[in-house]
Amino acid sequence: MNYKRLLFCLFTGFTVATSPAFAFQELQPSDDYIQVSKEIVEILEGTHYNKPSINDQISELAFEDYLDALDPTKSFFLQNDINALSVYKKRFDDAIKSGDTQVAYTIYNLYLKRVEERLTDLENNLSAMLEGFDYTLDESLDLDSEHYTWAKNKQEQDETWRKRLKNRALTLKLNGETPEAISEVLTSRFKNQLKRIHQTDAVDVYQIFVNSITAALDPHSSYFAPRASETFNINMSLSLEGIGAVLQMEDDYTKVVRLIPGGPASAKGELSPNDKIVGVAQEGKEMINVVGMRLDDVVDMIRGERGTTVTLEIIPSKGTGQTSKRIKIVREKVKLEDQSAKKEIVEVTRGDDTYKVGVIELPTFYSDFAAQQAGDKNYKSSTKDTKKLIEELRKEGIVALILDLRNNGGGSLQEANSLTGLFIPSGPTVQIQDQNGRITPLGDRDPKIAYSGPLAVLTNRMSASASEIVAGALQDYGRALILGGQTFGKGTVQALQEVDKGQLKITQAKFYRVSGETTQHKGVVPDIIFPSVFDTEKVGESSLDRPLPWDKIHETRYPIYWDMPSLFPILEPRHQARMAKDPDFIALNDQIAEFRENEDKYKTLSLNENTRIQINEETEKRELDRENARRAALGLEAIESVDDIEPTDKLVYSKEAAEILLDFIAINQLAEREKAQQEQAN
Missing domain, CATH: 2.30.42.10 (PDZ domain)
Structure with missing residues (x-):
């Protein structure tokens, strides 16, 4: 036994002599990563946006994150383990600064021991446990992670595992699996989990340890060891x-x-x-x-x-x-052309007239930089493609335009800047503040615009980063109505820095709108909100641990083209009145209301077979009834299975956005007529 391991056992009270022999091999830190640790500390303290000091406060947060990364469901460690390990709360900062990361491996080796004890026990007793399950009993499993606690003793942990295993077996049973197949699946699960735990190496542990440090700073800074770095680069290149x-x-x-x-x-x-x-x-x-x-x-x-x-x-x-x-x-x-901007036309009938409203769906902000650098004038970019589609739509006689940024997670900042310029004359579009407080404005320098007519931008909770820059700028300028859902709220900028072994992704700057408000945390709040299946408390920047806060800097100078807020008291009631009558919105609002109402119920899972069957049947019946009520109102044929239900919110939102734009046009036309009449009277 090595010296540090012996000290750990003596200090925490864990015994060694009586411990049984386990198949796992204790992991130890590699000397190759001593200098990497020191390099990471230097980068974090020197270039992170918050200019942090890796101290005891960071150490305590990192300690909690490390335990959570190892045992997120609190399934293996006991409370006594946590009490004993707590002596290391203020050691993480010292460990990464010195490069002596033994503390991470000492904790991990105890975790390995607890995992092997538990999974081996489950594997050995699985048959007896499966035979003993009574699915007629009224008991339940708590799925709310906020209620998870470390078990006080093995008996309490046994009971939690019994319920979890019973739930897994019942789920397989309800999916039509035989008892033999259930046993095989669960046995295979435990064997695979043990196998993969044993495949964990010292570098894996080091990566988890460093990421507990970066997670204490913000949710987007992270360390990629060589293998993970390669995977990250593959994903980034698409x-x-x-x-x-x-x-x-x-x-x-x-x-x-x-x-x-x-x-x-x-x-x-x-x-x-x-x-x-x-x-x-x-x-x-x-x-x-x-x-x-x-x-x-x-x-x-x-x-x-x-x-x-x-x-x-x-x-x-x-x-x-x-x-x-x-x-x-x-x-x-995933090809670049598959992510290209696409167009369609929504037709809205009012009275005897039918109006065409163009829709441009932009999945991401892209640019073929390689082709551009090679001098190819026909290189693809989101701005060039959008401009071309606008020209085509104008020839088709549209009276208004919708830019659909729903589910657009961002992309090229340069493209977000230039695309905003399609709708405004030259001017600032975004401000970037670095860790030293320096503010750099970016803007469109081309006075030409591709479209000056009525414009709306559709957003939802998955609209992030570059999407928020575009939506925020067009909202601040009064150039577009922002419709849909509150955006994600990712207003930070990350940069990749090479270290001796791997890469460090580090938050170095923050985005601010021309109005001075950051898009961070809060995102862009729509002018008119549409129903959304996304729960903002569970999805978005604000749902992450330790996000950088919302704040405000000085605004820049920019014009306001339309006084949009003055129109909201007219537009909003009309929007609500249409939704109240629209079969699609009625069904969608009912679905959302039902989910919100039963959200707490879904956090507790019944382990009674008949109850589970009843809940599933009732849920499917409500879904089917709701869909067929919608279809009946629209004059469509009824369906017989929930499997035949197709998503409708995409078209529904576009149609309602078109209606709002027509209201916008009508209000402005009325205002212009009244102004002309008043001028004639004078």
């Missing part, structure tokens, strides 16, 4: 052949953060942000449970050659959480 989804770990689950526009998952339409992936199957092979699996291993399983099919078993975020479902997605490479 050369990944897979399903086109950004994933992250939450508790023991792989969660969908967002879908890449133009990717296979986005096109399929069955996967949504916040869905949890619990299983992955390759073509012709059995489903592999991925609960508790390392994120990079899950990503590797989902990746694959284009044209091949991967099957995902998911727990939908919009459901009750009572059952899972399986979806098949054909892998493809």
